[in-house]
Amino acid sequence: MVQLLHYRWPMPVMHKFSASRVVIYAGDHLLAHVHVLLRDGRECTVELDSLAIVGRIAAREIR
Numbered sequence: 001m002v003q004l005l006h007y008r009w010p011m012p013v014m015h016k017f018s019a020s021r022v023v024i025y026a027g028d029h030l031l032a033h034v035h036v037l038l039r040d041g042r043e044c045t046v047e048l049d050s051l052a053i054v055g056r057i058a059a060r061e062i063r
Contacts (some may be wrong), residue, residue, distance in 0.1 A: 020062055036062050 014022040017054065020038045032048040044055025044062070053059055 017062075038062075 012026060014034060016022075020036050022057040023035050023037060026030045027037065030045075035043060035045055036050065036055075037043050038057065038061070042055070042057055044053055045058075046053055046062075053062070
């Protein structure tokens with residue numbers, strides 16, 4: 001199950017790529033992770049301890 005979390009106040013963009021950006025949301029209470037937002041509106045999370053990608057985005061699209 002993919003859980004998309006949308007918060008009212010995103011933290012600053014951590015890194016911007018040509019097709020995506022990496023952000024951290026304030027008040028996000030899950031394990032340590034970052035959100036990756038693609039230009040086409042898709043989103044996934046990447047867990048920082050294991051680098052596991054959670055969402056419907058292929059690893060090759062964000063690596």
